[in-house]
Amino acid sequence: MKKDRGDFRLRKDISQKRYVISAIVTFVVIFAAWTLLCLSGSVKELFLPSPAKVVKDIVDSAMDGSLWVNMGYSIFRITMGFIISTLIGVPLGILAGSFRPLEAVIAPICEFIRYMPVPAFVPLVMVWCGIGEGAKITIVFLGCFFQMVLMIADDARSVSDDLLSSSYTLGTTRWTTITKVLIPAMAPKMMLTLRMMIGWGWTYLTVAELVASSSGLGYSILKAQRFLHTESIFSGILVIGILGLITDRLFAFAIKKMFPWAE
Incomplete structure (x- = not known):
């Protein structure tokens, strides 16, 4: 049997320097x-503007202040929606992943x-919350919350039963086992889940701002589309x-x- 050689062996690590250079x-x-492609003239500028023109637009909007205002609105909305979904979704996910009776209620x-x-x-x-900030935050919440509950529950279930049994053997209570054993053990995976959720949050925020907003980065995209900018x-x-x-x-x-040990 031939052995894999070189850098393309399955899951073979490369240096951090090489990783960064490859990305750049x-x-x-x-x-x-x-x-x-833009310089060749094969695509009209209306359909594909040059990178220089795009960068100039970013600089111009930064200079006139509109970029910072729209960024501020968008960052506020996604932060609030994500925090609310995390504060509710993480505890529910831990409970669903820890207790089967609660899983039967929450997961389906x-x-x-x-x-x-x-x-x-x-x-x-828009009918329930109007067109204010609550509507955008609610959209981000809806986009993150239900997925977050299920993924956090999976993170909780991934903790070894032997680890939990060992804690019971040492005399811990149910609550102590959850707070001192289960949550610390699942914390690295839970943070990875939250890292993934924040990415989805940006997607749903853009949807909210494209449909029901008069500010934000999504709204600026919609306004530009109307004038073919x-x-x-x-x-x-x-x-x-x-x-x-x-x-x-x-x-x-x-x-x-x-979690340096999780590396």
């Missing part, structure tokens, strides 16, 4: 291809609702992507610092 080169290649309804398209709830949310559409998408990437990196940094 990938972005450079994509933007270079984008620039060459979450499984049912999570397949309902969140954008379809936008008209109802394609470069503003691209700049809005890029800014959302950058903010999402920053959020993801913050979670990754926090996980690394909080």
Whole structure:
């Protein structure tokens, strides 16, 4: 049997330096291809503006202040929606993953609702909450909450039964086992789940701002579409992507610092 050789062996690690360089080169290649495609004239600028024009639009909106205002609204909405869904969803997920009777109550309804398209709830949310900040926060909450409950429950179930049995053997109570054994054991996976959820939150926030808003990054994209300002559409998408990437990196940094043994 031949052995795998080189860097493409399954799950073989590479150096951090090489990883970063590879990521940077990938972005450079994509933007270079984008620039060459625009310079070739094979695609009209209305459909695909050049990277330089998109960057200029970002700089202009930053200079006139509109970028910071829209970013502020979007960051506030996703932060509030995510925090509320976490404060409610994490405890429910832990309970569903720890106690079968509670799982029978919590999991089926979450499984049912999570397949309902969140954008379809936008008209109802507007009726229930109006068109203020509560509506956008509610959309983010709906997009994250039900998925979060089920994934946190899976994280709780992933903790070894032997570990829990050992704690009972040492004389811990049910509550102490949950707080001192179960939650610390599942914490690294739980943080990874929250890291994934914040990414979905950005998606649902954009949906909310595209449909029912007069501010925010999603609204700026919709306004640009009305006037065929394609470069503003691209700049809005890029800014959302950058903010999402920053959020993801913050979670990754926090996980690394909080749970170094999980590496």
